[in-house]
Amino acid sequence: MNPSSTGAVADPAAQEQKLSLAEHAVVLVIVCAIALIANWAGQGTALLTALPGMLIIYAIVMAGLLLTKVMPFYLPSVAWVSLVSMAVTLPVTPGSEWLLGHLKAINFLSMVTPVLAYAGLAISRQEVSIFKASGIKIVLVSLLVFAGTYLGSAVIAQLML
The missing domain is CATH 1.20.5 (Single alpha-helices involved in coiled-coils or other helix-helix interfaces)
Structure with a gap:
């Protein structure tokens, strides 16, 4: 049965405009900058000390978003980002200790505030x-x-x- 004939609202996800990968990249740069400032304000970690860790997070998220676009089957972007982050930080992955060393400078709880604020505003x-x-x-x-x-x-x- 056609949703429009019953008066039901069509699927909101189908009506919303999806961001391109480039638009995601720009928004993510802004979110990372705000998260760096929140990390500095909340933990006192110097911006340059936390920058490599934030760049790693940026790269992981962008890789997950890219996989969301190119994979032949659907999996939410949050799942792809989680899978990429788990894969690159596994102890058997070469360079995982180096990544984790840089990620230790990031307090993940301080990142929550700007991300949730953005989510609340992005209606x-x-x-x-x-x-x-x-x-x-x-x-x-x-x-x-x-x-x-x-x-x-x-x-x-x-x-x-």
């Missing part, structure tokens, strides 16, 4: 239109959920401390 047009259609109801529900979660966490923290 599609369809999500914005859904938000507009929902109106004040979704804002009210969101505020109540956030407030309830915060208050629940505060109560549990007070009881445990």
Whole structure:
């Protein structure tokens, strides 16, 4: 049955525009730069000390994204990036000790903040239109959920401390 005849929304993934490999590369450079600054601010690691590790991460991610584009079967890019990163850091892989030595300068928790901030800001047009259609109801529900979660966490923290 045709989704448009039933009034159902078509697959959002099919409607969204995919980034090219070059666009991914540019966005990744920006994210890596922000992550380097976050690593410096959070851990105090000098930018030049962490730069080789960040370049390694950049190369691994780009290799995973390239595999996503060229492989004859579908596997999400996060899976390809994970497979590449595991393959190059295995103890049997030549040069893995050198890679891991440079990657030790990167605090991966400090990278989470800019990446999650970008993910939160990178909403599609369809999500914005859904938000507009929902109106004040979704804002009210969101505020109540956030407030309830915060208050629940505060109560549990007070009881445990």
